[in-house]
Amino acid sequence: MADPNVHRSSTFAPVNIAVIKYWGKRDTALNLPTNSSLSVTLSQDDLRTHTTASCSPKFTKDELVLNDEDQDISGARTQACLRELRGLRKEVEAKDGSVPKLSGMALKIVSENNFPTAAGLASSAAGFAALVRAIADLYTLPSSPAELSRIARQGSGSACRSLFGGYVAWKMGTEKDGSDSAAYEVAPASHWPDMRALILVASAEKKDVSSTVGMQATVKTSELFNHRAEHIVPARMTAMEECIKDRDFATFADLTMKDSNNFHATCLDTSPPVFYMNDTSRAAVRVCEAINTRAGKAICAYTFDAGPNAVVYYIAENEGQVAGILKSILGGKMGWNSLQGRAVQAAEMPKGMEIAAEMLERGVSRIILTAVGDGPRRSEEHLV
Ligand code: DP6
Structure with missing residues (x-):
């Protein structure tokens, strides 16, 4: 039986392949691009990342396991995603004192790709999109996919486009803090399903x-x-x-x-x-x-x-x-x-x-x- 002290949430996230390419950053810390880009989200029946985000008072440190291998999550990009998501969870906890204090617990994130990792098949896009979506669900964040795309962007630029299905653009934005650099849906998959x-x-x-x-x-x-x-x-x-x-x-x-x-x-x-x-x-x-x-x-x-x-x-x-x-x-x-x-x-x-x-x-x-x-x-x- 599942341990009642472990909170968990799982998601599948898709790969996207750009038709107008993102290439170049104007700010490497915030991962802000030098141009806008546009992609097609591909079917998760064939290509996807499956991620479970979990937390528990028993966990001692944040961990990420991808395809059964421990990953280094000390990098600034993963840390930025975790920090932003925890910050949003703290706001939820501050508003409602009765919800569990998940923001203070260590996270264990486990991911699996059903395609070769880092083979130029946009694995980082699906990976960061799944990580952000799964933690946002675990934390019951009220954030919209566009808001989550701004967080995923900091993990890997192209990941922001995997928060949506169908035909998706990433607007480069002009703000210095990156607040307007996010993805939006140009058209859902159902608009042009063939x-x-x-x-x-x-x-x-x-x-x-x-x-x-x-x-x-x-x-x-x-x-x-x-x-x-x-x-x-x-x-x-x-x-x-x-x-x-x-x-x-x-x-x-x-x-x-x-x-x-x-x-x-x-x-x-x-x-x-x-x-x-x-x-x-x-x-x-x-x-x-x-x-x-x-x-x-x-x-x-x-x-x-x-x-x-x-x-x-x-x-x-x-x-x-x-x-x-x-x-x-x-x-x-x-x-x-x-x-x-x-x-x-x-x-x-x-x-x-x-x-x-x-x-x-x-x-x-x-x-x-x-x-x-x-x-x-x-x-x-x-x-x-
Ligand atoms: C050629 O999103 O992998 O696939 O932001 O540094 O993680 P980082 O780069 P990444 O770059 C993708 C580049 C591309 C074009 C595209 O997907 O738009």
């Missing part, structure tokens, strides 16, 4: 240069980066919000691919240069471009984060022409994970992409087929 995402895992290794380090090197040394932050991204944010509202996939795809390429161009413009995409990534670009050329319009959109894995967005009605072609190239591989993946019919490859197809076949180890999904979900399944 958005699909196919992840081609080109490496499940830990990344070479972390996003935190890479982006600050870019801020310091790339001139191209200033142009991106000041001119390119602001116009694209407006255009992206509009095409999501209109469910205009061709424009969504065009902006997504351009923004990924622009972000990786600033990485190349960093000195010394930072490389996240590799030959397999470039083969994925070639294959997507060939699919779009044959269709006569953009029916798929590639995007790459700080790693070589490709995320390919498309609309369900084009499954045959996008996932089908990728299945004919990669059909022998493990990991057409879901029922949906197994149901995809292999389709004929466009001409002239044999070399790219061969390279992709060699470099991709796993395929995850998923879709747009909802925000964090409370769970009664506890890990503590």
Whole structure:
């Protein structure tokens, strides 16, 4: 039986993959970005972090266990999240003297990812979103998802967008204290539910240069980066919000691919240069471009984060022409994970992409087929 002295709350939180990328901080302590960004939240059926936050008068120190391994939580970012959440709990306790004094108890947080950690699959985003949401629920905080996103942002920037489902923007804000730098929902998943995402895992290794380090090197040394932050991204944010509202996939795809390429161009413009995409990534670009050329319009959109894995967005009605072609190239591989993946019919490859197809076949180890999904979900399944 569960120990009555242990208070606990559990949540599932999703991964999000940006279509307008966050890259660069204007304040490293508060984790404030140099530009706004926008992402699609992916389905938790395929990719999620499950976290239980617990506290008890018997616990002696704060602890975080991820995938059965103890994590160092002394870092300023995790500490900032814990401090803010405890502060809010103290306000709850001050208002109502009858509630237990959880803010004074040590926390034990246990998390599990159902995907490779730090493989460029936005694990820190789901991780911090789950941590903040689970502790907020444990503390019965009245905070809105937007308020919690401001806290999660301090753990990892992209995490603020995982507090919402569907299509989510992170407004960079202008205040020095970061009070207006938070995420908001552009549209729920139900607004455009047929958005699909196919992840081609080109490496499940830990990344070479972390996003935190890479982006600050870019801020310091790339001139191209200033142009991106000041001119390119602001116009694209407006255009992206509009095409999501209109469910205009061709424009969504065009902006997504351009923004990924622009972000990786600033990485190349960093000195010394930072490389996240590799030959397999470039083969994925070639294959997507060939699919779009044959269709006569953009029916798929590639995007790459700080790693070589490709995320390919498309609309369900084009499954045959996008996932089908990728299945004919990669059909022998493990990991057409879901029922949906197994149901995809292999389709004929466009001409002239044999070399790219061969390279992709060699470099991709796993395929995850998923879709747009909802925000964090409370769970009664506890890990503590
Ligand atoms: C390329 O959110 O991991 O995925 O704030 O330093 O933790 P920190 O960085 P992080 O950076 C993500 C960068 C990106 C683009 C994006 O998700 O918008």
